[in-house]
Amino acid sequence: MNPRKALTIGMKTNSQNGSQNTAVIEVTDLKVHYGDKSALNGVSFDVYQNEILGIIGPAQSGKTTLLKVINRTLEFTPDTTVAGSVKLDGEDISTIGDVYGLRRRIGMVQPLPVGLPLSIYDNVAFAPRTAGIRSKSELDEIVERCLQQAALWEEVKDRLSTLGTKLSGGQQQRLTIARALSHQPDILCLDEFSIAVDPITTMRIEDVLKTLQTEMTILLVTNLVQQAKRLANRTAFFLNGDLIEIDTTDIIFSDNPAEQATYDYVNGTFG
């Protein structure tokens, strides 16, 4: 159960994967505490360029916390302490000067779709506007591109001025993906995006993610083990704040992953 051991396994096997293995995110001995309660007990792993990294594990295993550390929104939660380092393109995020710039490099999609109480257009244009883009034609272009990418454009192109919150759950989730893409992130983090979405929409979004993979790195936190199997190049298994194992998805879902706990979780014989 040593996370460091798991890390070396992950690195070794990545060469078999065939994809580039430039590390975009390097997490080293990351520890997070909420008050006295430990949420991550020293995890280390890398995320490679243009991969989909599936992150699986039961509730309370630190997956969401990990995403919040990466875009530094954990800072909004009172009484948290973070130790260890997270590097983005070799730069330590804790000392990064422009934290808003950091957050714009990372697209974040949350479990329940949060349509901001704005029009569909304004939802997608929100981030570009906060970043200072004012030109109508530029915004139009961003809105169309992102809604296209999120496979929502055809459904909403005639009613961009209606409220984002009036869309159905699945549409709202695609809207939040479009919004997460609006600031042209290098990394897209999805936190259990399919929790409130029907299976058909989930499949559509999964197709979207496969396409997006060519342009960006994707961290896919999911409760659906099979979703990781379908999409992820590599999969990391978290349990109670520890990184149990990270390896290519093929190995994690094979009959002999390095850890018995991984096998049990993936095959539903856990506990």
Next chain:
Amino acid sequence: MNTDMQASPQTMFTETEISKQKRWTENVMRIFFLVMTSLMILPLLLIVGYLLYKALPVLSLEFLFTNPKDNMRAGGLWAPFLGTIYLVVVSLLVSAPIGVFAAVYLNEYARESWFTRITNLAVVNLAGVPSIVHALFGVGAFVLFAGLGESILAASLTLAIMTLPVIIASTTEALKAVPMSFREACWNLGATRWQTIRRIVIPNSISGILTGVILQVSRAAGETAPIMFTGAVFYKNIAEGNLFAYNITEQCMALSLHLFTISTQVPDVTEGVPYGTAVVLVGSVLLVNAAAIVLRVYLRTRKKW
């Protein structure tokens, strides 16, 4: 299930002793709550009805726009009416911005610390301080210490201190009603706290904020104690029909104090005048509250989630 209990076939939906009892309790409780609600409405209707009946002979536009005369035994309400407007407007000009912005700070920026805990404690306790205590504070702080003398300004500041904690509390409630997930979504998009507040939090809580502020109009207009030592006088003659007849560094009349005076201190007041004064006081407060309700309904129709 025991089938030979009764001759008639018993289904799951046949009425039993227990369900009969439930239905009976249900009816009794509904009537009980209805009676309680009526008991609340009844005194209000009686008060307003009685006041209107007694005041009817004196009520007219002239009553509103002429000054009291014959040592306040007759005449209209212009001086106290305008005075109350001055007091309410000036006090809210002070307390509304401070209260709203303080609440925004406490709710959106401040982290849980001894400072915020003490502030919240102070807010809750200040809201419960009797108005006469505010009056004494106003005399000490504004009239004497700050050297404002007995003036509209000193009285308004006293009223502002009185309404401030309630405005902070109501604004905090309105801000809390905006889901946290909206803020998180904004932060994830690289928005600053201020951008989040300006574009999402305030637009979606403004109806609650304004309602809270407007409801304080009625409190400021109705209170007598905080103003009677700080700026309100028994009698002052001002130009009729001139909205700028008062100077905020001078004293003024006020409806609440005027009502007290003519009801208890002045003998032989024309029948109807005190009732008319009460009607004007209650009526203008109700008018402002009605405006608050209309505003809230209007803003709620634009509510977006």
